[in-house]
Amino acid sequence: MHLMLWVVMVLTVASVLQSRPHPGVTGERLVISLALAGCVLSLTFAALARDTGKSEAATAALPLVLGVSGNVLAFLQPASMSVVSVSTAVAMLFARLRPRLAAVLAAPLTVAIAAITVYVSPSSNAFQVAVACVLLCVVLGAVYVFARQARLRHDHTELLLAELEDSREAEARAAAVAERTRIARELHDILAQSLSALSVQLEGARKLAERDQVDPSLHQLIVRSGELTREGLADARRAVAALRGDDVPMVDQLTTLVGRCRRDLALPITLSVIGQPRTLAPDANLAFYRGAQEALTNAARYAAGSPTAVVLRYTPQATVLTISDQGRAAGADDDGAGTNVPVTPVEAWTGGGNGLRGMRERMERVGGVTHAGPIGQGWTVEMEIPA
Template sequence: MTTGRPQLADWLRWALVAVPMFASMPRADAVSWVLIGLTLALSVPMLWVSGPVPSAVVALAVLVTSGTLWALVSGSWASVAMFSVTFYIVLRQSTVPIVLALAVNVAVVAFWAVRHDAWDGALPTYTVLTMVVLIGVNRRARLARLEQKELALARAQTAAEEHARAAALAERARIARELHDVLAHSLAGLSLNLQGARLMLVRDGASPDAVAQIERAQKLAADGLAEARKAVAALREDAVGVDRAIADLLAAYRLDTGARADLAIGGEPRELAPEVGTTLVRAVQEALANTRKHGAQADVDVTLDYGDGTVRLTVADRQGRRPPAAPAAGYGLRGMSERVALLDGRVESGPGEDGWRVHLTVPA
C-alpha cells in the first residue's frame, strides 16, 4: 500500500461522498446516522490510500454504506455518493472490484424498489447506473490511450537520441580515421625526413645554427604528432560525462515508473577522475534502485553541485510522507559508503520530510 499527498481530484472525489452525507443528516434516523458516520469515516482513507487492493476495499465499503443509506432513506442525496464511487471504481480498479461494484449497485436498487414499492423507479435508476458505467469505461479507455501515446513519444524520443548519438559516434570515428591516416602519417613522415636532414647536416659539417633549426623543426613535428595521437584517442574513446550518465539513469527511471525525475547541476561542470565519476554514478544507481523498491512511482530530484575541490550529490525521492528509518544499512548503501570512504568523502542517508534522501560529498 502506498500513500501520497491528496491532489485536487482526490478532494473532489471525497467531496462527492461527504457532501451527500451531510445533506442526508436532516432526514436521518438512528440507523441512518450510523450509516452516515460509517460512510464519512470510510471515505477519509480515499484521500490517501492508492494501492490497488486497499483502495478497492475502501471504495467498495463506501459503496455498500452509501448505497444502503440511499435504499433506507428514500429521495436522499446518498445516491450521488453511490454513483460517484461506482464511477471511480470503474475508472481505476481491476475487473474483480468492478464486477463486485456492479453487483452491489444492482442489489441496492432492487432492495430500494422492494422496500419502497417503487418498481417503476427501478428502471430509470438502472439506466442512470448504466450511463455512469459507460462514462467510466469511456474515460478509462481515453486515459489508457493517452498513456500509450505518452509512452510511444518517450520511446520515440529515446530512439531519436540514440540515433543522433550513433551518428555523432560515426562522425567522430570518421574524423579520427582522417586524422590518423592523413595528418598523423604526414607528421610522422616529416619527422623522419627532418631526422635524416639533421644527420646529413652533421655529416657534412654544417653550421651549428643550421643543425639547431632542423632540431627545433623536428621537435615541433614530434609534438604535433603526439597531439594528433591524443586527439585520435579522445575521439575514439568517447567517454560519457558524469552528468550525462546520471541523466541517462533518470531517463530510464522515468520510462520504467512514469514518475518525474529531474537533474539540477550547480557550479561549473568539469572533468572528474574516473573513480570519482564512477562513485557518483553508482550512488545515483543505488538510490534509484531503493526508490523503486520502497517508494514505487515516487518523484526524484537529483542535484549535482561542483564546488571548489569537491563535488556534492543529493538524491531525494518524493514519497509524500516521511518514511520510517531503516533498521540497518543494506548492502547497497554499505557499498556506497565504502566507495565514498576510499575517496576520503562523506555520505549521509536517511528519511526526510517527504521521502528518502542520500547526500554525499567527495573530493574532486
C-alpha cells in the same frame, strides 16, 4: 473524481440530516448514524488518497463500504438521496479497478439499490425509479471505464514518446560517434602521416648536416625542427585519441607539457596536483590540455622568465586547472627578454594558437567555464569543468 467525491459527501450529509428518521444513538437512528459515518469516512479517505500503488483489495474496500452504507441509508431513509452514494461507489470501482473485477463488485450494489427502491417506494412508478437508479450506475460505470482506458492509453502514448525520444538521442549520439571516428581517421591518414614523413625527412637532413659538418646553429635548428615535428605528431595523435573517445590521464599530459615548456620556453614552472585524480571525458582532457598549452605560451611571450604555477585541483564539485604567472621580469625588454632571461623562440613552439576566446569556446563545448585576468602584476587563467 476527487472533486466529485467532496460534492457527493456534502449532498449525502445534507440529504440524511433532512430526511426522517434523523440520525441518533439508539435503535434505527443509530444504524443511520453508522451508515452516514461509513459514507463520510469512505468518501473522505477516497478524496484524500493519492497512492495508486495499493492492492486491489485495499482499493476496493472504500467503494464497497460506501455502496453498502448507501444501500442501508436507502432502506432506512427512503426520501434521502442515497442512490448518489451507491452510484458514486460504482463509479469508483470502475475508475480504480480492472473492468471485469469492477463489474463483479458493482453488480450486487446496483441490484441492491434497485430492489430497495422497489421495496420502499410507496409510489406506483417504483419500477421506473429503480430502472433510473440502475441506469445511473451503468452510465457512471461506463463513463469511468472509458476514462480509465483513455488514461491508460495516454500513459502508454507518453511512454512510447519517451522511448522514441531516447531512440532519437541514441541515434544522434551514434551518428556523432561515427562522424568523430571518420574525422579521426582522416586526421590520422592526412596530418599524422604527413608529420611522420616530415619527421623522416628532417632526420635525414640532420644526418646529412652532421656528415657535411654544417654550421652548428643550422644543425641545431634542424634538430629542433625534428623535435617539434615529433611533438606535433604526438599532439595530432592525442587529438585523434580524443575524437575516438580514448582516455589519456590528465596528470600525465600536463607532466609532459610542463617538461616541454621548461625545456623549450625557459619557463620556471611548477606543477601541483591537489585532490584525488578522476577520469575525465576525452573532450574535457583535450580542452584542458589545449587551454594549458595556450596559457603557457602566453606566459612565455608576455612574462618571459616569470615563475609560473600550474595547479590541477580535483574537488567533489569540479575539476579546476589554474595557470598563473607573476608578470614580466624586472628589466625585461620589449622582446620579452632581460639580462637574466634567455630569449626563446615562442612563435616556433607548438602552442594552442587559440587565444582566450578559443580557450573559452573549447571549454564551453564540454560544459566548462574559463576565467582569465590580471592578479597583481601577473596573469591567471582558470578553467573549470563540473564533476
